[in-house]
Amino acid sequence: RDGTLLFLEAAPDRAMAIRRLYPDGRTELIRAGDRELLELSISPNGRRLGMAALTVDGDSQIWSYDLARNDIVPIGQGAGWDQYPFFFDNDTIGYVSERDDGRGDLYRRAADGSGPEIQLSSTLPYRNNPHADRSGRVVARVSSPETNSDDIWVFEPGNWDTGIRVVTTSGIDANPKFSADGGFITFASNRSGRYEVYVVPYPRGEQDVDWKVTTDGGRDPQWSPDGRAIFYISDGMIYRTEVTGTQPFRTARPEPFLGYLGDTRNWTVSADGTHIIAADALEPPRPRVIFNLHEELERRLPTR
Secondary structure: OOOOEEEEEOOOOOOEEEEEEOOOOOEEEEEOOOOOEEEEEEOOOOOEEEEEEEOOOOOEEEEEEEOOOOEEEEOOOOOOEEEEEEEEEOOEEEEEEOOOOOOOEEEEEEOOOOOOOEEOOOOOOOEEEEEEOOOOOEEEEEEEOOOOEEEEEEEOOOOOOOOEEEEOOOOOEEEEEEOOOOOEEEEEEOOOOOOEEEEEEOOOOOOOOOEEOOOOOOEEEEEOOOOOEEEEEEOOEEEEEEEEEEOOEEEOOOEEEEOOOOOOOOEEEOOOOOOEEEEEEOOOOEEEEEOOHHHHHHHHOOOO
16 A cells, blocks of 8 residues: 555576475475476386476477486477477377477377387377376367367377267366376366366266365376375465275375475476475576555656
């Protein structure tokens, strides 16, 4: 009311650092970084990161980062957006590319950058937020003209262009992830009016119902590597909930795991489930204060 304005001014350089973030507040720098990262994923053994990085032209490209060797190699470098990196296994990385008429097809390549890119799908629809289980099946968010919304589909090897719709609601269903054994899919949905995290079995029977994991909103769910817990983000905080049963599926009360985290696309659970790997701005936002804002606005924009 007195005209004092406080805000955070983003640094002009959007280069991002990759860090290990622990529940006790410890932070370890993995890589200082030289580019703006849009998404992160981790290989099952925790030795590689898949990264989508913004280019100077405003597109996105896929890179693979060997954590032990501190070595980054290019993976998907097509024209347009290559994004949503995920791992089929420790040695194979997958991603989505818009290079062919903006379709959003699935591609894969050796995670060390050797060998050619292999295109898996060649038709619409666009596949968002893909994730693979150990058998090579891919679950993804798909925009469905029939429902005029986003549903969850599973694409199996040899059937990349058709797929099976497993979740259909009146809302947006997003960020699907297979459990370690491929028997369950967690996802976020705003069917209730706000985003909550759910789990469904796969394959899904006619009598199977969705189990709501969250109690107070949440999105971007991720499994622990052993499948015994689910992590998700809510109001910038990361929560963790234990899986207490699978016949039927049940979870415990969610508990805070990590303090404030900004970008929901820029974190992943470590291979041992003990911490988070995240990307954030190399230079933090700078606090700025303007006093007498009312007078300043009147001076710059006088009423006529």
